[in-house]
Amino acid sequence: MLFKYSAVCVKARDIVAACLTHSMDFTECYGDTVSSVAAAARSGCRRRLRxxxxxxxxxxCRDNRGWSALHEAAAAGSRDCVQDIVTAAAAGSSRGCRVYVNSLTHEGESACYLAAKHGHVAVVRLLLKAHADINQLTNDLSCPLYAAVDGGHKEVVELLVSKGAEVNRTHTASCWTCLHQAVYKGHGEIVSILVNVCNLEALDDHRISPLFVAAQYGQQECLEILVNAGADVNTQAADLATPLLIASQEGHQTCVDFLLDHGADPNVACSQDWPQLPIHAAAEFGHISVLRRLIAVTDRTCDRGDGMVSPLYVAVQRNQSDSVETLLREGYSPDAQDCTHILGLRSPLSFALCFRSNKPYSELVRLLVAAGARLGEEDWIHALATDRTDLLQLILEHRWLPRPETLTRGCSVPHRDGKTLLKLQDLREMLCVALNQVHFAACWLPLLLNAGLEPSLLLQPHMLEQADSEVLNYLLEFVNWSTLRPPLKHILDRRRAEKTWQPCPQFDSITSLSHICRLQVRFILGPDQLMRTNVVQQLPVPSPLHSFLQFKDIPEVSFQHSPPSPLLGPIEGYRSTHQHRHVL
Structure with a gap:
């Protein structure tokens, strides 16, 4: 039913606002109005009381809180005063005495409750003899036993339990039992008492058991008591979370170790949305020691299995580079599985690149690329559809570009000096993105050619038609321009005639022998070897030729800042202009 915003509510709101405005002190309403008898009971002065x-x-007599002399004496722990007050109350009738002993304050607190709350065991014992209600609830659903448990008063708890206090009743709005509260507060001795009489599997409104509470708050002693008493270590809450998952999330190493050593299953799905495991929680919150322990016992199907989610995803989401590094070091795949249908994410690397925005690539990206993460089309867009080269440089630090003779399907992917050779499919996607991002060629072209990309792969009609004059000249410096195919020469002739391309002077002459020689050296050694200074220095040629062999005599190209789609991001801009191009 909808709440009606009545005039009474408006008036009440205005009164509250006025009170706050004038900084009224509401404690003035609760001055000390106790009677002389109650004041004597509060001070524990038995002679004055008598x-x-x-x-x-x-x-x-009661004060403005509903407290009588008995409440004052019980709260103060004055057994003698309590005895005298009870005796005086019983002078009328035993029934009247029982009613008086169980009278409640305005908060619903009995004298027995107040004595238990403050740990006055002698007073509690005396009140129970006077027929105090041992299970009387307060307005907030507490009771003498719950109050004693909360305060850690072991002797009072022992007394109340021995006198038959209800031990499995729920208290508070969350439906916690006394055992829940004892575990939460870490009162191990009290937990040892309660496990013998309480329901170990009592559940609160979220179906959380006392053992779950112990795991959540790192109460190691209480956890051991509960497990040794037979509590279920694999109990699941309403959201399917287990004690092991919550302990892993909170980073309670000793609790995690104890649970695993006593039968906790690390492979139980702990989420209704996707199969979340304790290892995901540890990775997400960066608890590395817990993560290492869970890696050793968790089924590796979560790494690449269909319908599963690698813990790398959650580690990337929370920017937990230590977790990512630990998982990769322990053999988790940097590619994981495609989680498009579960999380809307293709790979951990694509996820990490989504957070890049205008900042340099993150440590997460470096770790994944260094570990050999596959580079998909969208990953290449982040590297090539931009005037920033930091990501492309990072990729080229960890990838060998294949030589033409290796561009065959099914070839192995060798590692050399910590680098991985790009697969044929990866190279195809890179070239497809590059040829669709000719506008940024001034940024990526020098890096790719110096890293060993075969320049003939870029001698495509689209490249020659769209590249600006400076970029086109730079590319032609890496080939024998006199041997271009007739269709490509036709494009160049047309652009020259249209004055959209101003060629270098040497392009009108026969290619020099020195240039042909360095092209042959580049072909024989392989561009990746040639561009390494220490390799060039070992060649039996005069040192002045070292820079020439590395094409360092060719001027760098400059980027013209006029992006085609300033309102679109690199991914959206690429998709809006993308055309499939057969590049190999």
Whole structure:
């Protein structure tokens, strides 16, 4: 039913606002209004109390909180005063005495409750003899036993339990039992008492058991007591979370170790959305020691299995580079599985690149690329559809570009000096993106050619038609321009005639022998070897030729800042202009 915003509510709101405006002190409403008898009981002055009662002062008077002299004496722990007050109350009738002993304050607190709350075991014992209600609930659903448990008063707990206090009743709005509260507070001795009489599998409103509470708050001693008493270590809450998952999330190493050593299953799905495991929680929150322990016992199907989610995804989401590094070092695949249908994510690397925005590539990206993560089309877009080269440089630090003779399907993917050779499919996607991003060629072209890309792969009609004059000249410097195919020469002739291309002077002459020689050296050694200074220095040629052989005499190209789609990001901009191009 919808709440009606009545005029009464408006008036109440205005009153509250006025009170806040004038900084009213509401404690003025609760001045000390106790009777003389109650004041004597509060101070524990038995002689004064007796004198007042003998003079006819009543023990039944209440203050503005509903407290009587008995409540004051019980809260203060004055057993003698309690005894005298109870005796005076019983002078009328035993029934009247019982009613008086169980009278409640405005908060629903009995004298027994107040004594238990403050740990006054002698007073509690005396009140129970006077027929105090041992299970009386307060307004907030507490009771003497729950109050004693909360305060850690072991002797009071023992007394109440021995006298038959209800031990499995739920208290508080969350439906916690006394055992839940004892575990939460870490009162090990009290937990040892309660496990013998309480329901170990009692559940609160979220179906959380006391053992779950122990795991969540790192109460190691209580956890051991519960497990040794037979509590279920694999209990699941309403959201399917287990004690092992929550302990892993909170980083309670000793609890994780104890649970695993006593039968906790690390492979139980702990989420209704996707099969989340404890290892995901540890990775997400960066608890590395817990993560290492879980890696050793968790089924590796979560790494690449269909319908599963690698813990790398959650580690990337929370920017937990230590977790990512640990998982990769322990053999988890940097590619994981495609989680498009579960999380809307293709790979951990694509996820990491989504957070890049205008900042340099993150440590997460470096770790994944260095570990050999496959580079998909969208990953290449982040590297090539931009005037920033930091990501492309990072990729080329960890990838060998294949030589023409290796561009065959099914070839192995060798590792050399910590680098991985790009697969044929990866190279295809890179070239497809590059040829669709000719506008940024001034940024990526020098890097790719110096890293060993075969320049003939870029001698495509689209490249020659769209590249600006400076970029086109730079590319032609890496080939024998006199041997271009007739269709490509036709494009160049047309652009020259249209004055959209100003060729270098040497392009009109026969290619020099020195240039042909360095092209042959590049072909024989392989561009990746040639561009390494220490390799060039070992060649039996004069040192002045070293720079020439490395094409360092060719001027660098400059990027013109006029992006085609300033309102679109690199991915959206690429998709809006993409055309499939057969590049190999």
């Amino acid at each position: 004198r007042l009662m003998k003079s006819g002062f009543s023990v039944h």
